[in-house]
Amino acid sequence: MKLNPPILNNPRIFQSLGGIDAKTLESCDQLLLILPEKPATSLFRQLPEGPKLHRVLRTTAADSTPALRTRLSNKKLTLVVGGILKKESSTFEQLTLGRKLVTALADEKAGSVGICAPGFDDDAQSSIVNNILAAVLAAAFVLPTYKSKQPPPTIKSVRIVGVPARVDTKRTEAEAMGNNLARWLTSMPPNKLDAYRYADLARNLANVRGWTFKRFATKELTKLGAGAFLAVAQGNEDDSASIVRLRYRPGKKSVRADLSLVGKGIIFDTGGTNLKPFSSMLDMHGDMQGSAVAIGILAAISELKLPLAVDCWLALTENRTGPSAYKSRDVVTAANGKTIQTIHTDAEGRMALADTLVLASRDKPGLLFDFATLTGTCVSAITNRFSGVFTNREALHPRLKRTGKRCGERVWPFPIGDEFLEELKCHSADLRQCSPSAAGDHILAASFLAEFIENDTPWVHMDLSASDRDDGLAHIPSKFTGFGVRYTMSVILDDNLFKATD
Ligand SMILES: [Zn+2]
Numbered sequence: 181m182k183l184n185p186p187i188l189n190n191p192r193i194f195q196s197l198g199g200i201d202a203k204t205l206e207s208c209d210q211l212l213l214i215l216p217e218k219p220a221t222s223l224f225r226q227l228p229e230g231p232k233l234h235r236v237l238r239t240t241a242a243d244s245t246p247a248l249r250t251r252l253s254n255k256k257l258t259l260v261v262g263g264i265l266k267k268e269s270s271t272f273e274q275l276t277l278g279r280k281l282v283t284a285l286a287d288e289k290a291g292s293v294g295i296c297a298p299g300f301d302d303d304a305q306s307s308i309v310n311n312i313l314a315a316v317l318a319a320a321f322v323l324p325t326y327k328s329k330q331p332p333p334t335i336k337s338v339r340i341v342g343v344p345a346r347v348d349t350k351r352t353e354a355e356a357m358g359n360n361l362a363r364w365l366t367s368m369p370p371n372k373l374d375a376y377r378y379a380d381l382a383r384n385l386a387n388v389r390g391w392t393f394k395r396f397a398t399k400e401l402t403k404l405g406a407g408a409f410l411a412v413a414q415g416n417e418d419d420s421a422s423i424v425r426l427r428y429r430p431g432k433k434s435v436r437a438d439l440s441l442v443g444k445g446i447i448f449d450t451g452g453t454n455l456k457p458f459s460s461m462l463d464m465h466g467d468m469q470g471s472a473v474a475i476g477i478l479a480a481i482s483e484l485k486l487p488l489a490v491d492c493w494l495a496l497t498e499n500r501t502g503p504s505a506y507k508s509r510d511v512v513t514a515a516n517g518k519t520i521q522t523i524h525t526d527a528e529g530r531m532a533l534a535d536t537l538v539l540a541s542r543d544k545p546g547l548l549f550d551f552a553t554l555t556g557t558c559v560s561a562i563t564n565r566f567s568g569v570f571t572n573r574e575a576l577h578p579r580l581k582r583t584g585k586r587c588g589e590r591v592w593p594f595p596i597g598d599e600f601l602e603e604l605k606c607h608s609a610d611l612r613q614c615s616p617s618a619a620g621d622h623i624l625a626a627s628f629l630a631e632f633i634e635n636d637t638p639w640v641h642m643d644l645s646a647s648d649r650d651d652g653l654a655h656i657p658s659k660f661t662g663f664g665v666r667y668t669m670s671v672i673l674d675d676n677l678f679k680a681t682d
Contacts (some may be wrong), residue, residue, distance in 0.1 A: 209291025278315025360479030415505030421497035440545035444552035445471030452525030587670035
């Protein structure tokens with residue numbers, strides 16, 4: 181059965197320019213009020229029922245979020261939920277405040293949510309409004325549900341209130357759409373989004389959005405010698421696995437990609453023959469989040485009609501148990517001719533990615549960026565608040581970190597290199613898949629992947645340790661965060677990283 185793609189339309193966004201009057205606020209069912217630290221009394225004089233708001237703020241505990249919660253005495257009894265931002269607040273802090281304030285609206289009836297940030301200078305106000313909006317758009321999106329009774333929508337429209345001039349929200353809207361798509365795909369039950377239907381859905385999105393679509397099925401991958409990917413795929417007795425390539429070409433169709441995105445798409449990771457225990461396997465339908473993030477980025481890029489040629493590669497397969505599943509000490513040959521001795525079948529992500537990276541880097545893109553929920557050690561090293569980044573251009577480390585700080589999806593760089601390949605040395609093949617001792621597995625995994633980058637293509641690997649967090653992260657309220665969409669858009673739009681990698 182075919183799968184219907186998600187409805188990705190954001191709620192409508194209205195803007196009321198100029199002063200903040202009672203009538204505008206009455207059009208909002210709820211109002212998110214963002215105030216500077218220790219707001220002046222004069223600021224409250226600009227707000228309808230300002231003295232009351234000031235009083236409530238002063239009587240709330242200093243460090244609580246929301247910093248104020250009260251209703252206006254208008255016809256709608258508009259709920260005002262307020263938060264405080266320090267003058268030098270980081271993007272991450274702004275996004276986090278947005279999530280916490282929107283979460284505080286959870287029990288309210290669906291309606292129009294106002295965003296108002298008085299008392300900041302114009303530039304700061306515009307970025308604060310966009311960051312709070314990002315949180316509202318994430319919360320407004322309905323993740324897949326199979327309840328017989330659909331949950332009611334929470335947010336119908338958004339109104340930006342009290343800004344001197346129109347705030348440009350296009351980028352925030354496109355990033356929200358891309359992130360929502362990524363979270364929707366990741367939240368799908370693994371029997372509904374199997375490897376066939378995932379490829380089919382990608383074809384569907386390609387048709388709607390004007391991308392080209394190609395599916396490399398196992399037969400074609402066998403011809404290409406993609407033995408590492410196929411080692412994982414051979415456990416899928418329905419032959420559902422494939423590598424999918426999507427192409428976005430706003431200009432000349434034949435042009436090489438400026439940016440190539442690669443995503444790990446393990447539909448469900450049982451661990452394979454080296455089976456995972458229950459608690460580690462429970463959420464393994466999320467092991468395709470890297471591929472979902474890659475599609476989300478492509479969707480945001482094409483939504484903004486960016487003048488960039490982009491390829492997007494999805495490595496789609498399950499990692500199953502069974503009589504035909506691969507096992508420890510198998511030896512396989514990858515598409516670049518390198519032989520790999522398998523060690524642990526739960527290290528399937530790097531196997532599936534190895535061949536996908538060979539295919540992607542053979543096309544000589546300007547920058548190759550891969551995303552994968554790859555290792556537990558990355559979470560142990562930096563928690564699930566940050567994601568790890570690794571690159572074959574070490575000079576990029578400061579820029580990669582800076583981009584994370586700027587956009588609020590924070591990353592931390594780790595080393596890779598030949599030195600670490602000593603742990604992957606083996607007698608019967610060019611390298612082994614991983615080390616039986618799991619120390620520094622995120623670094624070994626990335627060093628392994630580097631062996632499959634052709635043409636010395638500039639490459640960044642993101643180990644998505646921040647992809648799964650019960651309370652959400654930054655602006656994202658859900659367990660699966662779609663981390664990486666916002667980051668990569670910042671790489672493109674703020675840093676131009678793909679144009680300066682030599
Ligand atoms: Zn695994």
